[in-house]
Amino acid sequence: MKLSAGDLDRKVRQHDADILAVYGLLGALRETQDVHSSRFDGVEGRLTSVESKLDALGTQVHTHGSKLDALGSQVDALGSQVETLRSDVTAILDLLRSA
16 A cells, blocks of 8 residues: 555654654653652651651650669569568567567
8 A cells, every 4th residue: 555645744744743742741741750759759758757756756665664664673672571561560569469
């Protein structure tokens, strides 16, 4: 199938128009990618900030846990002392009653 000069010219112009349309679409895609990249950079910055805050919070929780463990040990020691004191008081009261 042989094309006439007019048909060939029309096809070339149509291909040129199609190619320009594709370039236009590629340009629009690039602009959209740039916008998305900028948004992702902003999200990444916020996530980094949140991650830092969570790390600091984790450190505080660990510190508080250690302090609570120490306080628990002190309470246990006080409980033992109270039991010893109770035994001593009971022994003294028993001596006073028997006297």
